[in-house]
Amino acid sequence: MKTNPFKPTAGKTPPVLVGRQSVLDDFKFALMDGVGAPGRLRYVTGPRGVGKTVMLNALGDYAKSLGWVVVDQTAEPGFTAGIIQALRDGGGNKTMEAITLPSASVTTPIPGVEASVQLGAVELRRREKAYNLRQAIGGKLDTMDESNQGVLVTLDEVQKTSIEEIRSLAIGIQHLIREDRNVAFVFAGLPSMVEEVINDKVITFLRRAEKDHLGSVDLQEIWMSFERTIAQYGKNADYQVLNELALATNGYPFMIQLVGYWAWRYSDVNGHDDVITAEDAEQGIRRAKLKLGDMVHAPAFDGLSAMAKDYLLAMSQDDGPSSTSEIAARIERSPQYASVYRAQLIEEDIIESTGYGYVDFKIPYLRDYLKEHAAHHQMKMTLQKMMEEGNPMGADGNDM
Template structure:
């Protein structure tokens, strides 16, 4: 039996525990149409709390509705990558630095050197702004009653220029009543830095989701459901131990569950001995 727990970073687990309300709100935002509050949103919380997993789940909801979804990470060059994804083109060479040439004057100790400078090669798609590229994609999608979702992970203020360009373009798309949604995510301090930027005031109106730990009773219920539906059994005592050891931390739920499942090997029962091995292995394996 395959292990149903997936602690791999950035991967959406089979069951997104404790986020049912967030998922339902996003479903309503897409179904309610243009102008719904949830179509411009951000997700924040500490590392490992499930921000990326929630963005992935939002993408799945949009894809189920036949929307186009583009997922990006807010590192250097992300805006160019968005435009490339929207226009289905690849970025070509942007500039070439020409060499320096030295001219020796024969019979004299004098020499001259000069730089030939550089030639900027801006391909056609570089002239497309994000707003225009997104608008062209939406022209096609909206004829089929479909929309466009863009998610941006790891938002921070280190390259504020690209964020400003993206936010400005998105603001115009929303004002034009395009069938678009934008959700970004980041650590609390990083997101606050972005929202406090004088040019990015538009994003302060975004719907906020602050992720925190999952209540232990919900963890207990999720463990029971996942374990039993995948062919194994565990007593209430074992489930209590597994649940408590996670402290409600989403990543730890996956990690503890992963090792509890792995240590049962071919057995169909997760035992107290298994939970002890899992509890000792999880902090070690997670660093």
Template sequence: MKAKENPFKPTAGGEPPLLIGRGKVIRDFEKGLDNGVGAPGRIMLVTGARGTGKTVMLTVFGDRAKARRWDVIEETASAGLCERLVDALRTGRGALDHLTIRPSLTFAGAGIGLGEAELSPKRMPETLRSAIAGRLDALEKRHAGLLITIDETQAAERSDMIAIATAIQHQIRERRNIAIVFAGLPQMISDLFNDEVITFLRRAKTNILTDIPLDEVRDAFATTFRASGMSITDAQLSTAANVTAGYPYMIQLVGYHIWDTADMRDSDTIIDADVTAGIEEARIDLDNAVCIPELQGLSKNDREYLEAMAASDGPSPTVNVAQRMGKTPNYAATYRKRLLDAFVIRETERGEVDFAVPFLREYLRRNQ
């Protein structure tokens, strides 16, 4: 009997039916909740390139926490982050008119607490710390806890991060039942660890999401296709797995389009033509969703720098990139910095540069 529903879900942030290669990350988080206050998984950083499933992990963590009767507050970093957090923490008690976080430092022996919040005159003074404490007071009466997740942390304002880190630190000192997970691009870790004011977060459990081993991708494809009623050969599974390069978003795209191509023929047997057509559709979707948006807004010289990088199969010494551009290293360094700041490229441990956006190298080679 022909399968009815496509089991692959290449939707941004949506939880796919089968999570591949993320068991340890999920286990670390669940152990943090179950082992109580002070467990490493109670403060976590999840990082990785775009499309590696960071937002999916936050969704999964939220589901696991809710299953334990915890409250979950989900936010995305942008201007006004702390305002929205306080508002969410006090849901049902009226929205806030205005909130200003006033972080401060100890200077010459005089210290002022971080994380203070100043409301408009229409409201009584509140703080992020007291808002969290108030929510926890209610939750702990029913032996529940609070999970806060913050996505795209690399976009957070420093003052918001100081306020959040300070407020959470106080709750942990008071042995409150709270957990927080930050997700963001790899630059997030560097920024947080290099900020002397947010040293508390250096103790967070860090999970770096990398590409999935191809044998796990192949096994996951086999399980998912066959469980949905589609028959597929071992050779077809290998072809599909290899083209994904283990990139989580591409895994979902390839699976979705191969399945859909067979379904359009009203068949529950995948043929080689379905695999070929599905892979091509997946590449088009990946280009439109990932590669093209990354290149929009870049200057001609930015793109020239990327095209020079694309001539290498892996990381490129910056001097080689400059030579391919026909420019001096100092000239090329301007565009290197711009692309690093935009998270389009990354610096390797050896000081070389590589693409931070999966499949962008291949896209540039096809479209030069």
């Protein structure tokens, strides 16, 4: 059996990164342009499954190919310590010892850390962390040929809950840039999450970051990548089959891998060792849509507020673009109230405006998924609301 080249797994590098050459080129220029190039501070955003994580990987791979040291972290508690640890593991350097600043009110001899009575404990800890990061990255750079190579830090799944550590990292990076060190920083997250971080009141430095807003990919490029990948791994698919596969993705990156993977898989199952037939493709596409529900629609939907969910469920009653005033009526809210949720869903790349007073789904097949699961989600939400009102299973204590 021939190896299936498609990788429908979150964060897994696909056989071909379709339609993202311009982002890669931008970043290449930024690294070539030398210290201080604006594109060295950037962020990648877009909806679930659009390819943020694999883009961070691709940028990291490119930097590595130039001899850069790349540290990849996810913005979970303790990630700053993780960065320091990673730099230490990748070749020890004694300047990387973490320091602990006195928590009280003395002036410290450490440059950049002007602790004073005015500084609160939080502020002090933030600067201490920033200082340690700066030392760790700077120390690493000292061991390198800094005229050619630098340190790239990537931070995935940025979110508000990690804001304190992100502030420290931002301060650290800001200092390094100011000192003309050879550094780059790229972070990624869902639109609302990165926006919160960018618009932080305490640290404004990240507002200067360049934005890569990832969206859907050109169908023609997808068509060509299917053709090339399938042939390269030893099967054949005719023009019409390639059309079906490409169309079924709707330009959505995760769907490229799902459709490719399942079409390939069904061709194996159906005993077609050298070819993907129209029937294999059809079965694969059906399966890919189901998988998209589990892997993208369900987590994207679950992460929303109850009102946003109501809004989407109301939209899913339509078969095409929905009238916003009609949606407001369906969820029994004023148009003003409904528009708050509409704006949130647009920012989150889940729906889009399709003309005055109309919205439509932006994530492919989400409508079908919601139609199919509406009853289930309604029930879950009713339970959720009952729980929130402190009345789990009805006041009479009947546990069903």
